[in-house]
Amino acid sequence: MSTNEYLKQLRSDFSKQSLSEDDIDHNPFTQFNNWLKEATESNVLEPIATTISTVSKYGQPSSRVVYIRDIQENGFVFYTNYGSKKSHDLEMNPKSCMNLFWPELERQIRIEGIIEKVDSSISDEYFNDRPKASQIGAWASQQSQKLASRAHLEDKVNELTNQYANKKVPRPENWGGFILVPHYFEFWQGRKSRLHDRIAFSKDEDVWKIERLNP
Numbered sequence: 024m025s026t027n028e029y030l031k032q033l034r035s036d037f038s039k040q041s042l043s044e045d046d047i048d049h050n051p052f053t054q055f056n057n058w059l060k061e062a063t064e065s066n067v068l069e070p071i072a073t074t075i076s077t078v079s080k081y082g083q084p085s086s087r088v089v090y091i092r093d094i095q096e097n098g099f100v101f102y103t104n105y106g107s108k109k110s111h112d113l114e115m116n117p118k119s120c121m122n123l124f125w126p127e128l129e130r131q132i133r134i135e136g137i138i139e140k141v142d143s144s145i146s147d148e149y150f151n152d153r154p155k156a157s158q159i160g161a162w163a164s165q166q167s168q169k170l171a172s173r174a175h176l177e178d179k180v181n182e183l184t185n186q187y188a189n190k191k192v193p194r195p196e197n198w199g200g201f202i203l204v205p206h207y208f209e210f211w212q213g214r215k216s217r218l219h220d221r222i223a224f225s226k227d228e229d230v231w232k233i234e235r236l237n238p
């Protein structure tokens with residue numbers, strides 16, 4: 024079978040669960056936490072991995088996966104290099120969107136909002152808890168910049184490993200957290216024959232408005 028034939032014939036029909044206005048929590052953060060708990064209990068492979076999209080100053084969107092490392096009262100925190108492509112995009116345009124897909128539960132969550140840097144004390148605390156090899160990696164990698172060769176990176180890691188052999192690794196200034204503060208959530212539950220359940224939350228002043236969307 025050719026790839027294109029395969030693409031045309033592949034069909035998943037979703038039927039595991041449903042999502043109704045009666046079941047959903049009226050606070051989207053609580054709803055997210057409820058689903059995340061179910062995802063971890065169901066052994067979803069990478070439950071905290073989320074796609075995050077940014078838009079460049081030229082209006083070009085790009086997406087990549089990051090780990091959600093903290094859920095605060097007002098948003099979702101991830102850590103990255105502040106010199107990376109995504110960070111440059113966010114400096115120019117702080118609007119962003121996360122998307123999580125948990126195939127094992129036939130669920131998708133979309134979260135749209137505005138991104139800001141977290142307090143440096145929060146980044147310090149998280150960085151200090153990371154394994155030493157990851158801390159050294161944060162120093163070694165000029166994330167998203169061109170790299171002459173793999174050997175170049177590995178030499179740098181070896182050099183830094185020696186430099187910090189008996190020392191605490193400080194957080195690089197260009198490495199830290201961002202928080203996405205949402206104004207929109209959508210919870211998607213796959214249903215039979217593409218008649219999926221979609222429940223959206225939009226923030227109006229300080230109130231979350233709940234609406235069902237067509238699949």
Ligand SMILES: Cc1cc2nc3c(=O)[nH]c(=O)nc-3n(C[C@H](O)[C@H](O)[C@H](O)COP(=O)(O)O)c2cc1C
Binds near residue numbers: 087089107110167
């Ligand atoms: C499962 C998974 C988790 C990842 N987690 C992170 C993360 O938490 N932070 C990060 O900067 N990159 C993470 N990455 C790498 C990013 O996807 C991406 O390659 C990197 O951040 C550079 O993106 P950019 O050039 O668009 O800024 C992860 C990749 C995968 C596949």
